[in-house]
Amino acid sequence: MSGCLLPLDEVARRIAGGQVLLVAGSADLLRQLPSGTWIGGSVPYRETGDEGAVPRDLLHVTQLPEDLREVTAKVYDATSVRDVYADLAGRDFGVIIIPASSPTHLEFALHAPGYRGFAVRPLVGWISGSQLDGPEGELASVFCGATGEEVHDGAVVLQVSLPPGQVADVGVVNIFEQGDGEVIAFPRDGFDVTTAVVDGMERNFSDFVREKGLDTRLPLVADYYGVMVNVSFQAVDPVGRLVRFYSPVFAGLTYRHARPVGDYAARLEAQTPSALPGRLVFSCTCILNHFYAESRRRGARGLRGPLTFGEVAYQLVNQTTVYLTVNDLPADPADRSGSGAAGRTGTAGTAQA
Amino acid sequence: MDVPPAGHPVWRQLLTAGIRYQLDFFAAKILLGWLLLKVDSDPSEEMLAECAVSLQHLFAQNAQLPCVQHDLVEILGLSVRAGTPEPVEEVSP
Numbered sequence: 459m460s461g462c463l464l465p466l467d468e469v470a471r472r473i474a475g476g477q478v479l480l481v482a483g484s485a486d487l488l489r490q491l492p493s494g495t496w497i498g499g500s501v502p503y504r505e506t507g508d509e510g511a512v513p514r515d516l517l518h519v520t521q522l523p524e525d526l527r528e529v530t531a532k533v534y535d536a537t538s539v540r541d542v543y544a545d546l547a548g549r550d551f552g553v554i555i556i557p558a559s560s561p562t563h564l565e566f567a568l569h570a571p572g573y574r575g576f577a578v579r580p581l582v583g584w585i586s587g588s589q590l591d592g593p594e595g596e597l598a599s600v601f602c603g604a605t606g607e608e609v610h611d612g613a614v615v616l617q618v619s620l621p622p623g624q625v626a627d628v629g630v631v632n633i634f635e636q637g638d639g640e641v642i643a644f645p646r647d648g649f650d651v652t653t654a655v656v657d658g659m660e661r662n663f664s665d666f667v668r669e670k671g672l673d674t675r676l677p678l679v680a681d682y683y684g685v686m687v688n689v690s691f692q693a694v695d696p697v698g699r700l701v702r703f704y705s706p707v708f709a710g711l712t713y714r715h716a717r718p719v720g721d722y723a724a725r726l727e728a729q730t731p732s733a734l735p736g737r738l739v740f741s742c743t744c745i746l747n748h749f750y751a752e753s754r755r756r757g758a759r760g761l762r763g764p765l766t767f768g769e770v771a772y773q774l775v776n777q778t779t780v781y782l783t784v785n786d787l788p789a790d791p792a793d794r795s796g797s798g799a800a801g802r803t804g805t806a807g808t809a810q811a
Numbered sequence: 812m813d814v815p816p817a818g819h820p821v822w823r824q825l826l827t828a829g830i831r832y833q834l835d836f837f838a839a840k841i842l843l844g845w846l847l848l849k850v851d852s853d854p855s856e857e858m859l860a861e862c863a864v865s866l867q868h869l870f871a872q873n874a875q876l877p878c879v880q881h882d883l884v885e886i887l888g889l890s891v892r893a894g895t896p897e898p899v900e901e902v903s904p
Contacts, residue, residue, distance in 0.1 A: 578838075683839075773841065
């Protein structure tokens with residue numbers, strides 16, 4: 459299990475006791491937590507275990523292992539966030555939280571793969587959000603427990619060093635793969651799209667989506683050397699003839715609309731690994747999976763992390779469950795030959811359709 | 812298995828040969844997705860060298876991972892079978 463729901467006073471007690479925590483919940487509760495080694499982000503909806511109920515008086519808490527060698531929390535802004543990977547040099551992994559729709563979110567989403575040291579160390583995390591039916595203009599927040607800062611535009615990162623002989627791996631549960639439909643490309647990077655090149659023909663993408671009757675619960679999918687990366691639809695505006703996504707599309711990549719998945723919830727359950735390679739440390743799940751699976755039950759097979767407006771698995775991804783495990787390295791170098799099944803155990807990778 | 816230096820042709824082969832290796836290392840696949848895009852838009856020697864350094868650095872920094880060792884066997888094995896020549900230069904990362 460990677461997390462649980464706790465009342466404010468219990469979370470405060472754990473922080474005071476020195477636990478290293480990732481905390482998700484309402485900003486009102488997060489503001490009341492004491493200083494300590496924790497980072498947090500606002501999330502409007504949480505897995506509850508009870509059909510339909512969302513306990514606004516509870517916080518989702520992920521406790522990191524107690525035997526960590528070193529932990530440092532750092533706050534970035536929209537400019538310094540480009541150092542996030544380089545700053546993990548010498549560490550074993552990082553956890554990042556970024557407020558949705560902030561300039562830092564846009565900057566990270568569009569440019570992270572070009573940052574120095576990209577992907578050299580595992581980076582996982584989530585995009586925090588605000589209540590969907592909350593007050594107009596309510597901003598998503600992230601919190602740094604070490605400094606007491608609440609940030610609406612920035613990112614907070616927990617940089618973690620593991621004990622010797624341990625290594626962190628990133629995994630992604632993605633139920634989508636590219637369908638057999640049109641090949642779609644975009645002339646420029648961005649979250650908002652007007653023009654696309656569909657099977658070689660330039661046209662308005664909003665018109666295409668509506669004419670084809672695309673099911674916008676299913677994302678566009680790009681193939682990154684065998685890793686399927688989703689771009690989820692946020693809105694199709696027929697008046698402005700604009701399509702908005704939860705993560706950017708990139709010029710040069712080719713996309714296809716995802717193949718239908720049938721029973722969404724059943725597919726999610728089936729794609730979630732029954733046994734993880736190592737000890738589960740963290741997980742988070744896209745809020746769209748939560749809605750489209752028409753389920754507010756607990757996350758599949760122990761992946762009970764916070765609900766997100768985007769996940770980070772090295773880079774921003776969508777409509778997935780992202781998890782991080784910690785594994786013991788083989789003591790004998792000969793065991794690391796990689797041949798056969800043993801070499802694949804503990805592999806960071808994807809569980810895909 | 813040791814990670815070949817950035818000047819080893821195996822990295823360039825990953826970026827240009829059009830062969831889809833069966834890699835296990837998630838970070839390498841994500842990075843390769845981006846590097847192939849860069850090389851596609853700018854196939855210059857300078858860009859190939861820069862991308863080869865990035866790729867080699869990722870593998871070198873994670874050489875202890877079983878999945879990286881698996882991928883090295885995959886990459887170098889196919890490279891040998893494809894008759895890739897020995898490296899002619901070594902580029903510092």
